[in-house]
Amino acid sequence: MRYLIKRLYKSSLLFILLSTVLFAGKITPASERSDLFIPLLKGKRIALVVNHSSLVGKTHLLDFLLKHGVKVQKIFAPEHGFRGKADAGAHIKNRFDTQTRLPIISLYGKHKKPTQADLHGIDLILFDIQDVGVRFYTYLSTLHYIMEAGMEQGIPVIVLDRPNPNGHYIDGPVLEKKYRSFVGLHPVPVVYGMTIGEYAKMINGEGWLKGAKKIQLTVVPLTNYTHQSFYSLPIKPSPNLPNDRAISLYPSLAFFEGTVISAGRGTKKPFQLYCAEKYEVKKFSVVPQSRPGAQFPKFKGKRCYGIDLSKIDFRKDRATQRLDLSYLQDAYANYPDKKGFFLKNSFINSLAGSDTLRKQIMSGASEDTIRKSWEKDLEAFKKIRKKYLLYP
Numbered sequence: 229m230r231y232l233i234k235r236l237y238k239s240s241l242l243f244i245l246l247s248t249v250l251f252a253g254k255i256t257p258a259s260e261r262s263d264l265f266i267p268l269l270k271g272k273r274i275a276l277v278v279n280h281s282s283l284v285g286k287t288h289l290l291d292f293l294l295k296h297g298v299k300v301q302k303i304f305a306p307e308h309g310f311r312g313k314a315d316a317g318a319h320i321k322n323r324f325d326t327q328t329r330l331p332i333i334s335l336y337g338k339h340k341k342p343t344q345a346d347l348h349g350i351d352l353i354l355f356d357i358q359d360v361g362v363r364f365y366t367y368l369s370t371l372h373y374i375m376e377a378g379m380e381q382g383i384p385v386i387v388l389d390r391p392n393p394n395g396h397y398i399d400g401p402v403l404e405k406k407y408r409s410f411v412g413l414h415p416v417p418v419v420y421g422m423t424i425g426e427y428a429k430m431i432n433g434e435g436w437l438k439g440a441k442k443i444q445l446t447v448v449p450l451t452n453y454t455h456q457s458f459y460s461l462p463i464k465p466s467p468n469l470p471n472d473r474a475i476s477l478y479p480s481l482a483f484f485e486g487t488v489i490s491a492g493r494g495t496k497k498p499f500q501l502y503c504a505e506k507y508e509v510k511k512f513s514v515v516p517q518s519r520p521g522a523q524f525p526k527f528k529g530k531r532c533y534g535i536d537l538s539k540i541d542f543r544k545d546r547a548t549q550r551l552d553l554s555y556l557q558d559a560y561a562n563y564p565d566k567k568g569f570f571l572k573n574s575f576i577n578s579l580a581g582s583d584t585l586r587k588q589i590m591s592g593a594s595e596d597t598i599r600k601s602w603e604k605d606l607e608a609f610k611k612i613r614k615k616y617l618l619y620p
Contacts, residue, residue, distance in 0.1 A: 255459055258388035258425070258448035259284045259356055262296070265386060265448045269298045272351040275342075277304045277335075277374050281358035281390075281465050289356050289388075290328065300330060301350060306357060306370040307336040307466075336366075340410060341373035344381060353378050353385045358465045359424040361394035362479045363403065364411040364579050365466075371424065372413050372431055379443035386446045389425030389618070391459035393475050397421060398613070399551040400479065402605035403581030411578050417602070417609055418551055418581070419479050421455055422616070429616040447618065454620045458543065467521020468498035475499075476542040480552040483585075486576025487569055489559045490516060490532060494525025502555060503527070503534025508562045512536045534559075553595045560589050 258265070259282065274293070276282075282289040293300055303310060303325065310325070310332050323332050333346050347353075355374060357367050371387070378385045400418025414436055422430065425447035431437065432445050453459075464470045469478060474497075481499050484491040489507075492498040494516030503514055504526075510533045516525040526532075535558070563569050570576050570586055577583045588598050 253452045255391055255453050255457060256451040257390045258450055259289055259292075259390075261448060261451070262292070265354075265388065266296055266298070268386060268446065269293070269352065269354070271299075273299050273301045273349055275302050275304060275347065275350045275353045276300055277306070277353060277355040277357065277370065279306055279310055279357055281461075281463055282356040283463065289354075290325075290330075294328065300328075302346075303330055303332045304335050304342060304346075304353075304370075304374065305332050307366045335370050335373065340369065342377040347377060347381045347383060350381075350383055353383055354388070355385060355424075355428075356388040356390070357424070358390050358461060358463075359392060359427075360465055360469065360475050360478060361392040361419060361421065362482070363400075363414070363416055363418050363420060363581070364482060365478075366410055367424075368427065369410045369413050371428060372436070375428065375431060375443050375445070376437045379437050379441055384444035384446065385428075386448065387425045387428045388448050389423050389450050391450060391453055391457065392421070392423045392455075393459055393461055393472065394419055394479060395421050395423060395455045395457075396546065397549050398606065398610060399602075401581050401585055401602050402609055407577055407581050407583075409578045412581055415609070417606055420609070420613065422613060423450065423453070423619070425449065426613075426616050426618050429618075430612065433616055434612065449618050455617075458546070468493055470498065471500075473500055473538065473540060473542045476549070477537060477540070480555055481537075483556050483576065483579055484559070486571055486574075486579050486586075487556075487559070488526070488565075488571065489534070489563070489569075490526040492516075493522040494519055494528060497536070497538045498522065500538040501534060501536045502559055503532040504559075504563060505530050505532045506564055507533040507559070508564060509533060509535070553598060556589060557595065566590070 276290060278289055284292040290300060322334050325332055353374060355371060359367050375385055398417055398419055398421040402417050403412045403415050428445060428447060432442050460472050469475050478499050481491045481502060484502055489502050489504050492501040495514050512535060513531050513533045515531050516527050518528060560569055576586050
């Protein structure tokens with residue numbers, strides 16, 4: 229018996245040792261640190277700002293909270309909806325969750341900011357959505373309007389922090405105030421190198437809410453995360469970012485949304501290629517089709533030609549990664565109708581944060597020249613960013 233007990237004891241120690249080695253340094257999202265946030269929710273009427281990425285392991289945060297007796301009253305859903313399946317830009321209607329019968333209020337439908345009526349009877353707002361660290365990814369704007377509405381109604385906000393898969397660098401033009409829109413509300417570069425929690429602190433601290441007022445904000449932090457950490461998202465954050473490569477290329481390829489060029493929506497490789505029906509380089513071709521999350525893609529049913537980026541090793545050059553302008557420059561050079569390259573709705577200006585990038589591309593400016601035009605604003609932003617960092 230003593231021998232058996234000894235063997236079991238040694239086995240237990242070995243298991244603990246192996247577990248420590250295997251899981252030491254494992255990045256833990258704040259949603260999995262329930263000991264830190266569940267006590268803050270007890271006895272309060274909660275509104276959740278969540279989507280399909282709001283997971284505690286493999287369990288949705290909503291189900292997890294209800295199981296722990298938290299009084300969830302309603303759900304606010306961002307672009308792409310509560311289940312994360314709607315097309316980009318598609319307006320979403322209010323409805324009820326089929327499983328819990330809780331009301332789901334769309335923040336990408338009639339309004340993007342919760343109304344006083346929406347927040348009636350709410351004591352606390354809990355935000356948990358996976359971001360990808362790019363200014364024009366609209367979950368940042370949803371965060372802003374949630375914080376602003378909470379500030380106006382005297383309702384605190386808790387943000388459960390998550391890793392930023394593009395958090396290892398800072399790059400791109402800084403948005404000018406004149407070009408504020410739902411795809412860019414703040415004077416930050418395209419790639420800003422902060423987690424969603426750090427970004428919330430910056431919104432609050434820099435007085436970017438209405439009237440420069442502040443909200444009672446709590447950020448529940450990650451564990452074992454640095455801004456140089458590689459983190460492969462366990463679930464795609466939106467329908468057209470299906471893998472790490474697409475997420476890595478998104479900051480550079482999303483500029484095509486303001487042009488006639490397709491960034492691959494409606495193909496099997498969204499944000500891993502770019503193409504057009506009249507593109508002059510014909511080494512690669514694809515026919516975009518209607519797909520979930522891209523019902524009406526550019527060039528639907530038509531063969532278009534372009535460049536396939538799906539073989540790029542996005543981890544190889546990670547240490548020196550930056551926003552890549554060569555794709556936009558190449559596409560402009562190889563598209564025959566220069567006047568029709570940029571869409572007339574000026575969406576490229578909203579994405580870039582000014583009309584400067586469009587003019588630079590049209591004038592044939594070199595990448596070095598374009599980058600030098602960003603330097604002063606980037607240095608100023610880095611000083612602001614530094615004040616709100618929670619991680620090295």
